[in-house]
Amino acid sequence: MRFAMSTAAALVAIGLIAVCSAGEQPPSLGEPEIILTARWGSGPGELGKKDGSEGASLGPMSFAFGPDGTIYVLDQVNGRVAVFRPVAGGGVSEPPGGPGNAPFLFDRFISLPGTTFEEIEVGADGRILLLDRLVREALVIFDPRTRETEELSVLGAGIPEGGGVMAVLVREDGVWLDYGRVHSVRVLDPRWNPCERKIVLGRPMRGAEGTVEVSLGVGGGADVRYERKGDGPLSVFVQDDVPIGRLIELADGPGGAVLLVYHCWRWAEDGDRIERQEVRGRWFSPDGKPTVAFSSPYTLTEWEQFREFRLLPDGSVVQMAFTPDGVKLLKWRGP
Amino acid sequence: MKFAPFPRRIRATVVLVALGLAGLLSLSTSSEAATPSMSVDDIFCRAKSGVGFSYWWGGSCWESSGCSPDYGGGKGKCTCTCSSCCGDCCTHTGGHGADCSGFTYTVWRLANLSQSDVCGPHGPVAATYMNSSSDWTHKDDSEREPGDALASKTHVMIFEKNTSWGDVWAWEAKGCNYGIVHNSRGIDWGSYAVARRKNVVVGVCTPGQTQSQECGNCGTKKRTCSGNGQWGDWSGCTGQGDCAPGSQDSKSCGPCMHQVRTCSGQCAWGQWSGCQNAGACVPGDSQAQGCGNCGTQGRGCQGDCQWGGWGPCQGEGPCGPGQGEEGKCGDCGSHARTCSAACQWNDWSECWGPDPEGGTLVCVSELPGVCSEGRVRCKTGWIQCVNVVEASPELCDGLDNDCEGVTDNGNPQVLSDPPPPFAAVLEDASFPTVLAAGAEATVWADFRNVGVLAWPAGEVWLTLADDEPGPSPLHVPDSWAAWDVPAKLCRDVPPGGIGRLQFRVRAPEPPGRELRTALVLRTPAGEPIRCPSPSLDLAVRITAGKADETGAVDGGELPGGPPDSGPGDVAGTPHPQSDDGTGWGCSASRTGACGATLLLLAFALGSLLLSPRGRNQQA
Numbered sequence: 031m032r033f034a035m036s037t038a039a040a041l042v043a044i045g046l047i048a049v050c051s052a053g054e055q056p057p058s059l060g061e062p063e064i065i066l067t068a069r070w071g072s073g074p075g076e077l078g079k080k081d082g083s084e085g086a087s088l089g090p091m092s093f094a095f096g097p098d099g100t101i102y103v104l105d106q107v108n109g110r111v112a113v114f115r116p117v118a119g120g121g122v123s124e125p126p127g128g129p130g131n132a133p134f135l136f137d138r139f140i141s142l143p144g145t146t147f148e149e150i151e152v153g154a155d156g157r158i159l160l161l162d163r164l165v166r167e168a169l170v171i172f173d174p175r176t177r178e179t180e181e182l183s184v185l186g187a188g189i190p191e192g193g194g195v196m197a198v199l200v201r202e203d204g205v206w207l208d209y210g211r212v213h214s215v216r217v218l219d220p221r222w223n224p225c226e227r228k229i230v231l232g233r234p235m236r237g238a239e240g241t242v243e244v245s246l247g248v249g250g251g252a253d254v255r256y257e258r259k260g261d262g263p264l265s266v267f268v269q270d271d272v273p274i275g276r277l278i279e280l281a282d283g284p285g286g287a288v289l290l291v292y293h294c295w296r297w298a299e300d301g302d303r304i305e306r307q308e309v310r311g312r313w314f315s316p317d318g319k320p321t322v323a324f325s326s327p328y329t330l331t332e333w334e335q336f337r338e339f340r341l342l343p344d345g346s347v348v349q350m351a352f353t354p355d356g357v358k359l360l361k362w363r364g365p
Numbered sequence: 366m367k368f369a370p371f372p373r374r375i376r377a378t379v380v381l382v383a384l385g386l387a388g389l390l391s392l393s394t395s396s397e398a399a400t401p402s403m404s405v406d407d408i409f410c411r412a413k414s415g416v417g418f419s420y421w422w423g424g425s426c427w428e429s430s431g432c433s434p435d436y437g438g439g440k441g442k443c444t445c446t447c448s449s450c451c452g453d454c455c456t457h458t459g460g461h462g463a464d465c466s467g468f469t470y471t472v473w474r475l476a477n478l479s480q481s482d483v484c485g486p487h488g489p490v491a492a493t494y495m496n497s498s499s500d501w502t503h504k505d506d507s508e509r510e511p512g513d514a515l516a517s518k519t520h521v522m523i524f525e526k527n528t529s530w531g532d533v534w535a536w537e538a539k540g541c542n543y544g545i546v547h548n549s550r551g552i553d554w555g556s557y558a559v560a561r562r563k564n565v566v567v568g569v570c571t572p573g574q575t576q577s578q579e580c581g582n583c584g585t586k587k588r589t590c591s592g593n594g595q596w597g598d599w600s601g602c603t604g605q606g607d608c609a610p611g612s613q614d615s616k617s618c619g620p621c622m623h624q625v626r627t628c629s630g631q632c633a634w635g636q637w638s639g640c641q642n643a644g645a646c647v648p649g650d651s652q653a654q655g656c657g658n659c660g661t662q663g664r665g666c667q668g669d670c671q672w673g674g675w676g677p678c679q680g681e682g683p684c685g686p687g688q689g690e691e692g693k694c695g696d697c698g699s700h701a702r703t704c705s706a707a708c709q710w711n712d713w714s715e716c717w718g719p720d721p722e723g724g725t726l727v728c729v730s731e732l733p734g735v736c737s738e739g740r741v742r743c744k745t746g747w748i749q750c751v752n753v754v755e756a757s758p759e760l761c762d763g764l765d766n767d768c769e770g771v772t773d774n775g776n777p778q779v780l781s782d783p784p785p786p787f788a789a790v791l792e793d794a795s796f797p798t799v800l801a802a803g804a805e806a807t808v809w810a811d812f813r814n815v816g817v818l819a820w821p822a823g824e825v826w827l828t829l830a831d832d833e834p835g836p837s838p839l840h841v842p843d844s845w846a847a848w849d850v851p852a853k854l855c856r857d858v859p860p861g862g863i864g865r866l867q868f869r870v871r872a873p874e875p876p877g878r879e880l881r882t883a884l885v886l887r888t889p890a891g892e893p894i895r896c897p898s899p900s901l902d903l904a905v906r907i908t909a910g911k912a913d914e915t916g917a918v919d920g921g922e923l924p925g926g927p928p929d930s931g932p933g934d935v936a937g938t939p940h941p942q943s944d945d946g947t948g949w950g951c952s953a954s955r956t957g958a959c960g961a962t963l964l965l966l967a968f969a970l971g972s973l974l975l976s977p978r979g980r981n982q983q984a
Contacts, residue, residue, distance in 0.1 A: 082519035084422055084464040084491055085540040145542045164539070164546045193548030196532065210549055211530040245529035276531035276551065293531070295554070301505045304555045332517055332556035 055270075056312065056320040062360035065348070066101060066114055066134045069356040075114075075136030077357050078107030079333055089333035089352050091148040093359070095342060101134055101359065102158070103350075104150040111140040111150065111158065111174075134359075140174045148336040149198045151205075159198070159205065159222060167192030169205075171222055188215035188229040197337070201234055208233060211245075211277075232256075235282045242288055244280045252277060254290055254314070266318040272296050272306060276330075279311075279339040286316035287365055289347065291339050293329055311339075311347060313365040324362045326351065400500045400563040403474055404571045404594045405512040408562070411472045412523045412536035414483060415545045419443045420538050421462025422455055425471045426484035427545075443541040455541045466491045468538040468545060469514050469521045473562045475500050480571070491521035494560040504559040509533075514560040515552060524559070568594020581605040583632035606632020617643065621670035644670020657681040659708030682708025695746025697721065716746030732756075734765025734772070761788055761896035773895030780815060780897065787888045788816040789899035792863055799906050800872035805841060808851070809867035810901045812886055816894075820858040824889035827852045827866040829882065830900065831893060837882045839905065844869035851884060876909040 070079045080088040090112075092104040101114040114134035142160070147170070149161035160170040163184065171180040184192050189209050197208035204225060205218035214233050219225040232243025235258070242256035250273025257263040268274070272294040279291035295307030309326040328351030330338065340348050345364020350357060414429030419441035428435040441459030463471065470476065470488025478485050489498075494516030497503040504513065513524045515535065522537030525547075533552050538545045566572055570590035580586045584605035589597050608614070608628035615625045616637075623643035627635045646652075646666035653663040660681035667673050684690070684704035691701045698718035702711050720742045728750035730739035735757075739750040756768040759777040763785030767774075773785065780788065794810040810827065814820050829835050829849040836848035845851050851868040858864035866886075873880075885893045885900040893899070 080540070082465075082491075082517070082540070084466050084519070085420060085538060086465070086520050086543075087517075088540065164543050164548055191547065193546055194534075196528075196530075196549055210534075211528040211532065246531050274531075275554070278530075297505070297507070301507075307555070329555075330551050330553045332519075332553050334550065338551075 056323045059322050059324040059362045059365070062324070062326065062349070062362045064358055065361045066359035067356060068103070068112070068114075068136075071356075072108050074139075075112070077103060077105045077112060079352075080107045082332070087333045089331070089335050090350065090357060091335055092150045092337035093340065093348075093350050094150045094152045095340070095348075096152045096156075097154045100137070100152075102140075102150055102152050103357070104147060104160075106142065106145055106147050109142050109145045111142060113137045113140060143170065143172060143177070143179050151198055151200050153222065157222070159200075161195065161198050161207075163192040163195040169198075169217070182218070182224055184217060186215075186217075187227045188213060189217075197233075199233060202237055203234075206234055214241075233280060239282075239286070242280060242282055244277055244290060246274065246277065250274050250294075252290065252292060254280070254288065254318075256282075256288060256318075258286070258316070264318050266314060268292075268312065270294050270310065272308075278309065279341070281341045283313070283341055283345045284343075284364065287321065287345070288314045288316075289341055290314070291347070295329075309338075309349070311362070322365045326360060328353070328358070328360070401474060401477060402564045402566055402572050403562065404566050404568050404590075406569045407474075407480065407571055408472055408512040408523065408565070409525065411474065411483060412468075412525075413547065415463065415468055415472065415538075416536065416547050417544065419457065419459065419462035419544045420455075420464060420541045421457045421467070422464045422541075423467065423487055424457065424462045424464060425467030425487045427461045427463065429481070429483050440544070443544070445541040463538045463545060465521050465538040466494070468536070469494065469516075469523060472523055472536070473500070473514070475562075480574070491516055492518045494521045495558040497560075499563075501560040501562050504561050506554045506557065506559050509559045510561065512562065512565055514562070515557045516560055517556045517558070521560075566592075566594030570594055570596050582607065582609050607634055608632055615643070621647075642670065645672050646670060658683065658685045658704075684708055684710055695743075695748075697743035697748050698746025700746070718743040718746055721748065732768050733770040734768040736768035761785060763787075763895075776896045776898060776900075778897045784816055785896075786816050786818040787820075787892075787894045788896055789813065789886050789894045790815050791898045791901060794901055796870070796901075796903050797905055799908055800870070801908050801910055802872050802874045802876040805869050805871045807867060807869050808903065809865055810884075811863050811865050812899065813863045814858045814860050815897070817860055819860060820854055820864055821889060822856045823853050825854045825858075825864070826850050826887045827868075827884050827901070828887050828893075830885045833883045838873050838880050839870035839882055839903065841869045841871045870903070870905065872905060872907045874907075876907045879904060879906045881905075 068075055068077045070076060072078055077090050082088075088107055090103050090105050090107070094102045094104075096102060099116050103112045103114070105112045113136075115137040117133045117135050140158070144160075144162060144166070146162050146165040147160040148163055151159040153159065156173070156175065158172045158174060160172055161184075162168055162170060166181060167185055168181045168183050171182070172178075184195055184207060189195065189207060194210040195207045196211055199206040199208060199214060202220065204216050204220050205222065206214040206216045208214050213229055213231050216225065216228040216234070230241045232241045232255070235242055235256070240256060240258035240261075242254070244252055244254045247253040247267060249269070251267055251269040252274050254266040254268060255263060268290060273296060274292045274294045276293040277290070278293055279289065282288050289311060291309065291311040293307065293309050295304045297303070298305040307329055309329050311324045313321045313323070315321050324347070326349055328349060331352045333352050335350065335352065338350060342348065347362045347364070349360045351360060410432035411429070413432050414434050415427050417434050417436065417440060418427040420443045421441055424441070428438050439459045439461055441457060441462035443455055443457050443462065445455045466489060467487040471478070471483055471485055474480075475488060476485040494501065494514050495503070495518065501514065509515070509524055511524065511526055515522050515524050515533070520537070522535040525534040525536065527533055528549055532549055534547070534549050536545070536547050568590070572590050572592045572594060574590040575587055576596070577585050577587050578599070580602035582605045584602040586599045586602050588599045591597050610628055610630045610632060612628045613625055614634065615623045617623050618640040621642055621644040622640050624637045624640055626637045629635055648666050648668050648670060650666040651663055652672065653661050654675070656662045656675075656678035658681040660678040662675045662678045664673050664675045682704070686704055686706045686708060688704040689701060690703075690710070691699060692713075694700045694713070694716035695718070698716040700713040700716045702713045705711050720740070722741070724740050724742055726741035728739045728741050729737050730750045730752040732752050735754045736752045738754050739752045742749055742751045744751060757766050759767045759773060759775055760779050760781045761773055761777045761784065762781030763772060765772045789812040792811040792813050794808075796808040797806040800806055826846070827850070829837060837851075840848050842848075845868055846853055852866040854864050854866065856864070882903045883900060884903065887893050
C-alpha cells in the first residue's frame with residue numbers, strides 16, 4: 031500500500047478519495063469511526079509485522095469480534111491473539127492498557143498453538159476457530175482456557191488443497207469455507223463438529239436463505255448475482271468511475287441487504303504506477319438497488335493479510351488497515 | 366542431478382551483490398547462453414514439485430518425482446528465532462528447501478538445469494525480478510500470464526492464474542513458518558511487478574522435447590515437441606513382437622486334446638506344451654457339490670469333454686447351518702433354536718419369559734401356611750403363582766411354618782418373638798397314678814400363660830383332646846363342667862401368669878386296668894392351644910379294694926420339671942390332694958365352682974401353709 035511506502039505517498043492516496051468517490055455513488059455513510067489503533071511491535075497492545083527478506087511480508091492476518099464486542103486480532107507474527115475490550119463510554123485516546131488503543135483497551139494476549147494461522151472466529155462459548163490453510167491444511171478449534179486443540183482437516187469434497195480456501199464463513203447452519211472464490215463448502219455444524227459436506231456456488235446467505243456470488247466483469251465492473259429461496263436469480267452489474275480491480279468482501283446483512291466491498295484503482299499513463307486507488311463498499315437492497323456506500327483510503331499493502339473487512343451482525347462494517355505506524359480498525363455504521 | 370546450494374558466506378555475498386547491482390548479477394549468471402526454452406506446463410510442473418519443502422534462506426534445492434515432490438530425502442526444516450525477520454535469525458537444517466528467489470530461479474530453470482533437476486545455484490534476489498534482465502522481461506501487472514513471476518522488493522513468486530475476484534493463485538517460498546506453498550492470495554499491485562521469463566513457449570511442451578510410449582505388442586511410438594510448444598503426432602508403433610504378453614494360443618492334438626503356448630513378457634511365443642485334455646473333464650467322470658441346506662447335487666462329463674448341468678439338489682435338511690428361529694411357548698414365554706451344521710434343528714432352548722409386572726403381582730400359592738404368600742411369575746413359560754416363603758421348622762407362633770396345613774403342629778417348643786396370642790406351658794400338675802375302684806381324687810395342673818393375650822376367667826377351658834374318645838371314664842359329673850371339660854379357669858391370667866385348673870376324677874369298676882385321658886387347654890374360641898406344652902396326659906391304674914382317701918400318687922411326668930419347682934417338688938413326687946378343689950386355681954363344675962373356690966380360699970391357704978410339703982413355692 032502506498033501508506034506503507036512513504037508519508038508523501040499516503041497523502042497522495044488520501045487525496046484520491048474524492049476522485050474515487052466521484053461518479054454515480056449512492057449516499058455515503060460518511061467518515062468511519064476509528065475504533066482501534068495499535069502500534070507495530072511485540073509489547074502489550076502492539077501487533078507484529080514481518081518484513082519480507084526473500085520471503086513474504088506479513089501483518090496480522092485477521093480479526094474477529096467476540097459475542098460481547100471484544101476484538102480479537104490474529105497476531106500470528108507474534109504467535110498470539112491480541113484481545114481488546116471495549117471501553118465504557120468510548121473516546122479514550124491514551125488508555126493505560128495500550129497506548130493509542132481507543133475506544134478499545136488492550137486486555138490480554140492468548141498464545142496460539144502455531145504461527146501459520148490466517149483466519150480467526152470466536153464462538154459464543156469462548157472457543158476460538160483458527161484456519162491454517164497452508165501448513166496443516168486444517169481448522170483448529172482452540173479452547174484458550176484449557177489449551178486443548180482439535181484439528182479438523184479442510185481437505186475433502188470441494189476442497190482439494192488448503193491453499194485455495196479464501197474465507198471462513200460462519201452461518202446459522204454451520205461453518206462454510208470459500209474455496210477459490212468459486213464455491214463454498216460447509217465443513218462444520220453449528221456446534222463446530224464435522225458434518226456432511228455441502229457445496230454451493232458462491233457464498234451461502236445467512237439463515238440459509240440462498241446464495242450470493244460475485245465476479246469481476248468486463249470493463250472494470252463486477253457482476254453480483256444472488257438467488258434467494260422462493261425468488262428467481264437476480265443480477266446486478268456494478269460499475270464505478272474507477273475500474274474495479276479486486277473484490278474484497280461479499281456478504282448479506284440485516285434485512286436481506288447485500289454488501290460488496292471492492293478495491294478500485296487506475297494505472298498512470300506510463301503503466302508503472304497506480305495513479306488512483308481506494309477501497310469502496312456498497313450496500314444493495316434485497317431487490318438489487320444500491321442504497322448506501324462508503325469508501326476507505328486504506329488498501330491492501332505488501333504486508334499480507336487474509337481478512338480485510340468484517341460485517342458485524344448489526345450491519346456495521348469494520349476494516350483492518352495497515353499504516354506505517356501500525357494497525358487501525360475503522361468502522362462504518364450499517365445502512 | 367542435484368547441486369549443493371551456496372555456502373552461507375558465499376550466499377550472503379551473492380545477496381548483497383544482487384541487492385546492489387540488481388540486473389548485473391543476473392546478466393553475469395546467465396548471459397553466457399541464451400535462456401533455454403521452456404513451456405508453461407513445465408514451469409508449473411517444477412513449481413508443483415517444490416510444494417511442501419521448507420523455506421531455506423539462500424537455498425534452492427528439492428527433489429521431485431515427475432511433477433510431484435519427493436520427500437524421501439527430507440523436506441528440510443526452518444526454525445525462526447525471532448518474529449519480524451526471516452533471514453539471519455532463522456536457522457535451517459537438512460539439504461532441501463528454498464527461499465522465494467531461489468525457488469523462482471530454479472523453477473524457471475535459468476541455470477541450464479536439465480528438465481529433471483530441481484537443485485542448482487540460487488540466482489539473483491527477489492528485487493532483481495522487478496526489472497528486465499537477459500532472462501526475463503518486465504511487464505505491466507495487467508499483462509500477467511501464467512508462468513510469470515510476481516516480484517516486490519522483498520519477495521517473488523510464480524503466478525499461475527487469476528481468480529474471479531482479482532486474487533491470484535501462486536507458488537511461493539512464503540517464509541520460514543510456511544515453507545513452499547501453492548495458494549490463492551491477494552496482491553498489492555502497487556508493490557508488485559511482473560517479470561516474464563524469456564523463451565517460454567506457450568504450449569504444453571518444450572520445443573525439441575521427445576516422448577516415448579509403449580504401444581501394441583512391446584512396440585514403441587514417439588513424438589516430438591514442435592517449435593510452438595505443441596506435441597507433434599505420435600509416430601507409428603515400431604518394434605512390435607508376435608503376441609501380447611500373457612496371451613495364450615492353442616491347437617488340437619486329438620479328441621478333447623490340445624497343445625498350448627504362452628506369450629512371454631518380450632512378446633514372443635513360448636514352446637508348445639504337451640498334448641493335454643482340452644476339455645474341462647473326461648467323459649464318464651462325475652462331480653458332486655454341496656447345495657441348499659446340506660444337500661448335494663451332481664453332474665457328469667459329457668461326450669464333448671464338457672461338464673453337463675448340475676442336477677437337482679437332494680437330501681436337504683429343514684434349515685441352513687447357523688440359521689436361527691424363535692417362537693412363543695406357554696402363555697408368557699419364548700424359546701429359540703439354531704440349525705446345526707448338519708442342517709437339522711437343535712432342541713428348543715428353555716422356555717422363558719419375563720415375570721408379569723416385574724414379578725410384583727401378589728397371589729396365593731397352592732401351599733398352606735406361610736408358604737401361601739406368592740407372586741405371579743412366568744415360570745418355564747407359564748403364568749404361575751410361586752410361593753415366596755419357603756417351609757421352615759415349626760415355631761410356636763400361631764403360624765403354619767412348615768406349611769403342612771396345621772398351625773403350630775407337633776407342639777413346637779421354640780416360642781417366636783413376639784409369641785402367638787395363645788400359648789401355654791404346663792408348669793406343674795398333680796394327679797393319682799393309682800386309684801382304687803370307686804374312689805375319687807383331685808387333679809390339678811398349673812399352666813403358665815406365655816402368649817400375648819390374657820386368659821379370661823371362665824373362657825379358657827381344659828378339655829379332652831380332639832382325638833380323645835369321650836366321655837372320659839374318669840368323668841365326675843359333679844366336678845366336671847361337661848363330660849369332656851374337666852375344668853375352666855376361674856380368674857383372669859395375664860401374660861406371664863400361671864393359671865391352675867383343678868377337678869376330681871373317679872376310678873370306675875372294674876379294677877385291674879389302666880385308664881388314660883389326654884387333656885388340652887382351649888382358647889376362648891374353643892381352639893386347642895397348640896404349644897409349647899398346653900396339654901395334660903392322665904394315666905391312672907385302677908386297683909381293687911378301697912383306697913386311701915388321699916391315696917393318689919402324683920404321677921405327673923413333666924419334661925424337665927416345672928421351672929419354679931421348689932426343692933423336692935419334682936416330677937413323680939406325690940402332692941397332697943384336696944377333695945374340695947380349693948387353691949389359687951379352681952375346679953370346674955356345672956354349678957359354678959369358681960364361686961365355691963373363692964369362699965374356700967382362706968381354708969385352702971391355711972391347708973397349704975400347714976402342709977409339710979405344700980405348694981408353698983406357688984402360694
